[in-house]
Amino acid sequence: MVVDDDDGLRALLRTTFEAVDVDVAEATDTAQAWERIIESRPDAIVLDVSMPGQTGVSFCAALKASPATRDIPVVLLTGSDAADEAIANEAGADAFMLKPFSPLELLAVVERLAGGLHGTPYRVAGTARPDEQLLLYARDLRHLLELERGQRRLLESAYRETVTALASALESKDSGTGEHSQRVHRYAAELAQVVAPELADDESVAYGFVLHDFGKIGIPDSILRKPGPLTATERRVMETHTVLGEQMLSGVTLLQGGGLQVVRSHHERWDGRGYPDGRAGSEIPMAARVFAVADALDAMTSDRPYRSALGWDEAGREILAESGRQFDPVVVDAFTLRENVLRGIREELAAA
Numbered sequence: 303m304v305v306d307d308d309d310g311l312r313a314l315l316r317t318t319f320e321a322v323d324v325d326v327a328e329a330t331d332t333a334q335a336w337e338r339i340i341e342s343r344p345d346a347i348v349l350d351v352s353m354p355g356q357t358g359v360s361f362c363a364a365l366k367a368s369p370a371t372r373d374i375p376v377v378l379l380t381g382s383d384a385a386d387e388a389i390a391n392e393a394g395a396d397a398f399m400l401k402p403f404s405p406l407e408l409l410a411v412v413e414r415l416a417g418g419l420h421g422t423p424y425r426v427a428g429t430a431r432p433d434e435q436l437l438l439y440a441r442d443l444r445h446l447l448e449l450e451r452g453q454r455r456l457l458e459s460a461y462r463e464t465v466t467a468l469a470s471a472l473e474s475k476d477s478g479t480g481e482h483s484q485r486v487h488r489y490a491a492e493l494a495q496v497v498a499p500e501l502a503d504d505e506s507v508a509y510g511f512v513l514h515d516f517g518k519i520g521i522p523d524s525i526l527r528k529p530g531p532l533t534a535t536e537r538r539v540m541e542t543h544t545v546l547g548e549q550m551l552s553g554v555t556l557l558q559g560g561g562l563q564v565v566r567s568h569h570e571r572w573d574g575r576g577y578p579d580g581r582a583g584s585e586i587p588m589a590a591r592v593f594a595v596a597d598a599l600d601a602m603t604s605d606r607p608y609r610s611a612l613g614w615d616e617a618g619r620e621i622l623a624e625s626g627r628q629f630d631p632v633v634v635d636a637f638t639l640r641e642n643v644l645r646g647i648r649e650e651l652a653a654a
């Protein structure tokens with residue numbers, strides 16, 4: 303229960319406590335406070351010292367004199383006057399806080415008292431503080447936001463690490479290495495920055511780049527690891543990894559939107575002869591068009607069980623030759639523009 307005649311301060315205190323799921327009863331003076339206490343006994347009372355009518359100090363003394371209310375912990379909000387504090391001490395308060403106070407400190411004090419940790423009354427150390435209560439609120443808020451931001455960063459990197467580990471594990475099953483998804487992710491992000499910068503900042507798309515072949519988890523090893531070319535039937539089964547992946551990941555919030563589009567459409571071709579939907583040109587989502595170039599580049603420059611890798615220059619020529627056929631010409635132009643950067647990424651990851 304907060305007892306204070308200052309509407310603004312009560313509103314701030316209510317916000318503070320409700321933020322941590324503590325219910326707050328309010329009273330504007332001690333008469334109202336008595337009524338509320340009889341209705342419903344609070345776990346703790348935060349009480350202003352100076353109020354019109356009965357003061358907080360005499361109210362506190364009355365609470366502590368009555369067997370019915372003696373056990374309710376009381377935190378007195380005192381002014382800067384040292385005399386105030388001496389009187390408050392005599393009134394039997396369980397804690398004092400000097401105004402203006404840090405809301406986080408008040409929360410800690412109330413939680414400690416409401417949790418039954420009484421003992422000698424104590425005064426929260428008042429170091430150099432700004433004079434304004436609002437400034438203290440702002441400072442606490444900034445502190446909380448920084449903590450929250452740090453937590454969010456931790457959570458995000460945990461997600462990324464989990465997803466990358468999952469993709470690597472999948473690839474080890476597929477091709478024996480776990481580096482493909484890292485490389486294509488980096489290539490595609492670089493190309494996206496040129497053709498559609500908004501995609502480069504879209505986390506869903508980034509997860510789509512990493513998990514593009516997730517559906518291969520549902521493809522039999524006999525097909526996935528076959529050392530020679532696939533038969534027509536085997537190829538059709540293999541091609542289902544796009545829709546399988548989309549189905550399996552459709553419940554993952556992080557991949558909604560761009561990410562799932564990459565998973566489904568990364569084998570579409572600009573000329574409409576790709577799969578699974580045979581979409582052409584701008585019908586293919588941009589993220590998937592970007593990814594197709596990154597994926598092909600990495601496939602061509604990597605050894606496979608049934609063929610050895612092409613050199614970088616030869617792979618580059620292949621990509622240019624497929625402009626307007628397999629690939630979106632705009633993305634191929636971006637490849638030409640950033641080819642050196644992509645080559646640098648490959649060397650950097652090979653050295654790692």
Ligand SMILES: [Fe+2]
Nearest residue numbers: 514515568569
């Ligand atoms: Fe694929």
